Amino acid sequence: MKYCVVIIDGSSGWPLAERGGKTCLELARTPNLDRMVREGNMGLAQTVPEGMEPSSACACMSILGYDPRVYYKGRSAIEAASMGVPINKGEVAFRCNLVSVQDGRMWDYSSGHIGDGEAHALIDALNKNLGNETIHFYPGVSYRHICKIKGHTETLQATCTPPHDIPNKPIAEYLPHGAGSDLLRDFMKRSIEVLRSHPVNKAREARGEPSATMIWLFWGSGEIPKLPSFSNVYGLSAAMTSGVDLLRGLAKMAGIKKLDIPGVTDGMDNDFPEQVEGAMKALDKHDMVIIHIEAPDEAAHGGHIDDKIKAIECVDKEVMGRILAYKKDSLRVLALPDHATPIEVQTHVADPVPFVLWGSGFRAVSAGAFSEREAKNSGIFVKDGYTIMNKLVQGSK
Numbered sequence: 001m002k003y004c005v006v007i008i009d010g011s012s013g014w015p016l017a018e019r020g021g022k023t024c025l026e027l028a029r030t031p032n033l034d035r036m037v038r039e040g041n042m043g044l045a046q047t048v049p050e051g052m053e054p055s056s057a058c059a060c061m062s063i064l065g066y067d068p069r070v071y072y073k074g075r076s077a078i079e080a081a082s083m084g085v086p087i088n089k090g091e092v093a094f095r096c097n098l099v100s101v102q103d104g105r106m107w108d109y110s111s112g113h114i115g116d117g118e119a120h121a122l123i124d125a126l127n128k129n130l131g132n133e134t135i136h137f138y139p140g141v142s143y144r145h146i147c148k149i150k151g152h153t154e155t156l157q158a159t160c161t162p163p164h165d166i167p168n169k170p171i172a173e174y175l176p177h178g179a180g181s182d183l184l185r186d187f188m189k190r191s192i193e194v195l196r197s198h199p200v201n202k203a204r205e206a207r208g209e210p211s212a213t214m215i216w217l218f219w220g221s222g223e224i225p226k227l228p229s230f231s232n233v234y235g236l237s238a239a240m241t242s243g244v245d246l247l248r249g250l251a252k253m254a255g256i257k258k259l260d261i262p263g264v265t266d267g268m269d270n271d272f273p274e275q276v277e278g279a280m281k282a283l284d285k286h287d288m289v290i291i292h293i294e295a296p297d298e299a300a301h302g303g304h305i306d307d308k309i310k311a312i313e314c315v316d317k318e319v320m321g322r323i324l325a326y327k328k329d330s331l332r333v334l335a336l337p338d339h340a341t342p343i344e345v346q347t348h349v350a351d352p353v354p355f356v357l358w359g360s361g362f363r364a365v366s367a368g369a370f371s372e373r374e375a376k377n378s379g380i381f382v383k384d385g386y387t388i389m390n391k392l393v394q395g396s397k
Contacts, residue, residue, distance in 0.1 A: 001360065002329045003236065003288035003392060004279070006319060007063060007247075009056060010297025010341030011312050012353045012372055016305065024296075024305065024343070025354070025371045028312040032320035033335060033356065033370035040333075040358030042367040043380025045388050047353055048339055054350040055219075056246055059338035060292070064254060065234065065389030066227055074221020075246065080146050081224045082249030085138050087148065088223070092156055094184070095219040096137060096147040098122060098195075098212035099163050104170050109163035109301065110143040112210035113267060118200045119143060122212055129194045135187065140245050142266060147187070147217055154180035160218035164301045165347045176217065184217045191215040229255035234393055239282040241275055242292035243267075257286065266294040268311060272318035280326055291319065300341035308343065332359035334392045335370075352381065355388060361395025 015021045047059040049069050057075040058068040076093040080086075087093050098119055100108040111119075120139040127137050138146040149155060158181035161174040176184040192214045195201060201211035227250075230238050239257040242248055243266040251258050261278035263271025270293065279289040293315055299307035323333060336355035339348045354375030367374045382388055 001287075002283050002331050004283075004323055004326075004331060004333045005063065005288065005290040005392070006315075006323070006333065006335040007060060007290065007292040008296055008312065008315050008335065008337050009292065009294045010300045010337060010339065010348070011308070011315075012337040012340035012351065013300065013308075014340070014342040014344055016343060019305065023372055024300075024308045024312060026369070026373065028309045028316070030312065030316040030320075030370050032316045032324055034368065035324070036320070036333065036335065036356045036358040037367045037370050037374065039364050040356050040362045041365055041380065042354065042356045042370070042375055042378050043382060044352040044375045044378075045336065045355045045382040045385045047385035048350040049385075050350075052350075054339050054348040056297075056338050056348070059385070060247060060250055062385035063336070063338060063388060064230070064250060064256075064290070065386055066254070067384070067386045071225055071227055073223070073225040075219040076146060077221040077224045078249035078253065079140065079144070079245040080138075080148070080249070081252050082245040083138055083140060083146060085146055085148060087221075090153060091148055091150050092153055092220055092222055094147045094149070094155070094160075094217040096145040097163050097216040097218075098143045098145070099214060099216045100210040101171055101213045104172060105168050106163055106166045106171050106174075107168070108210045109167070109216075111212040112204070113298070114143050114204075114212060116142060118204070119145070119212075121200050122195060122198060125194055125198055126191060126215065130187065130190055141243065143212075144245065147215070149183070152180075152183055153222065155183055156180065156220045156222060158184055158220065160184070160220065162218050162347070163216045167303065167346045188215055188217060225253070227253045231255060234389065236287040236393070237285070238288040238290060239279070239286045240290040240292065241279050243270060243294050244292070247292045251290075256290070257282075259289075267298055268295050268307070268314070270295055272314055273322070276319045276322045280322065283328070293319065296337075297341050300343055301346050303343055303346045305343055330360040332357070332361060332392055332395065334388065336388075355382070357392060
């Protein structure tokens with residue numbers, strides 16, 4: 001038996017009044033996912049445990065079969081694991097976004113999805129001007145980076161807000177605050193002058209693109225948590241493909257092989273055919289592949305309805321279509337968002353998400369389309385999202 005998990009990041013959402021009360025999943029043309037729903041099991045899964053942050057870190061940990069209430073210790077440590085950044089005793093890591101602020105408001109949490117090359121040049125400048133024995137910046141993917149701080153574990157007590165939670169809002173109300181926040185605010189303030197006149201930003205301004213006006217620190221965490229290996233827990237060899245460090249970090253922590261597939265990114269420039277074909281080829285050597293696709297979530301964070309719909313349709317056509325054509329071995333598939341990212345709020349919420357289990361060992365239930373509404377109407381609800389992996393592996397019982 002072979003297994004495939006497809007995480008369609010942030011694709012779930014809320015009904016849109018301006019689109020006839022339909023969600024983006026309902027508006028998108030998804031013939032392949034709809035076929036899977038008609039032939040397999042559909043329901044809702046609570047991937048984010050009650051009271052926990054509705055992040056991809058918690059939700060994807062659940063999907064991989066690990067209870068976040070037991071294993072989750074902070075998102076930045078997971079991303080640091082992916083990047084090979086050690087977090088030792090007395091050290092802390094924070095996600096460090098390059099953001100665009102205009103007139104005191106959060107204009108763009110991603111600095112226009114700045115490219116790796118330009119972003120890394122800015123991170124290098126931050127290290128040269130602000131870096132010392134206490135603080136160091138590590139370059140990641142696009143706008144997402146890591147800031148490691150030594151000797152100031154009190155910073156973990158600070159209340160921090162992700163920048164994608166505050167689109168177009170005054171940043172003064174959302175800067176780090178409370179115990180341990182002074183150092184974080186100081187670094188963020190000092191970054192403004194470093195970035196203001198940097199040649200990368202000057203070039204971006206000349207092209208009419210958002211400049212990275214400052215850093216934004218959030219998602220602080222301490223030492224990297226340990227996960228039991230996926231192969232020991234489930235008796236399966238697994239491999240993963242993703243365009244973001246978070247999923248790569250989870251894979252590394254769980255002993256899941258990271259697939260290096262050319263053209264895999266976090267946006268609509270992702271080479272979807274190459275990603276899925278590379279993943280399915282990995283089934284020659286592994287029992288399971290996990291395909292994580294970030295594009296729908298990024299569109300939702302930007303508040304772009306049509307882009308989110310387009311991303312969902314692209315996943316259905318280019319990814320699910322190729323998976324359904326896989327003929328080599330008996331195959332079971334789990335497809336689902338990790339969390340909901342409604343257009344209205346442009347950030348993550350803890351709503352349960354629709355899932356479909358399809359393939360050998362799954363009986364058809366009465367549902368006709370892959371959507372939040374149909375999943376709710378199915379009457380199937382998985383309260384503990386981390387058990388969905390067992391359902392995939394065991395099949396219908």
